[in-house]
Amino acid sequence: MVEVIHTPLVVVHVIACLFLVLVVLVQPGKSGGLGAFTGAGAQQVFGGRGAGNFLTKTTWATATIFFATSMTLAYLSSSADDSLQQRSKAALENQKNLPPPPVSSAQK
Numbered sequence: 001m002v003e004v005i006h007t008p009l010v011v012v013h014v015i016a017c018l019f020l021v022l023v024v025l026v027q028p029g030k031s032g033g034l035g036a037f038t039g040a041g042a043q044q045v046f047g048g049r050g051a052g053n054f055l056t057k058t059t060w061a062t063a064t065i066f067f068a069t070s071m072t073l074a075y076l077s078s079s080a081d082d083s084l085q086q087r088s089k090a091a092l093e094n095q096k097n098l099p100p101p102p103v104s105s106a107q108k
Contacts, residue, residue, distance in 0.1 A: 006076060013069035020062045027055045 006073075009069055009073060009076075013066065013073060016062055016066040016069060020059070020066055023055060023059050023062055027059070
């Protein structure tokens with residue numbers, strides 16, 4: 001069940017991360033941010049305070065999605081059936097049970 005939800009959740013997490021970076025960079029700050037590159041077009045589309053309000057709400061929504069997916073992915077990765085210590089012990093046991101590699105004629 002965990003494998004079924006893990007991949008789509010990672011995809012949503014990465015998309016939220018990239019969109020959050022984009023939204024934060026587009027917001028006008030004290031120095032203008034990336035909004036300075038677009039000129040006054042952003043002010044005309046959103047209005048005087050409309051851009052700040054719309055971008056602020058978008059930032060909060062995206063940050064909430066990012067936080068929720070982060071917490072869910074952390075929980076899913078920590079709630080695996082085996083602990084990391086048990087998996088490493090099992091890997092060492094499997095490695096000990098393997099036959100030694102064949103010796104080539106150059107090493108003789």
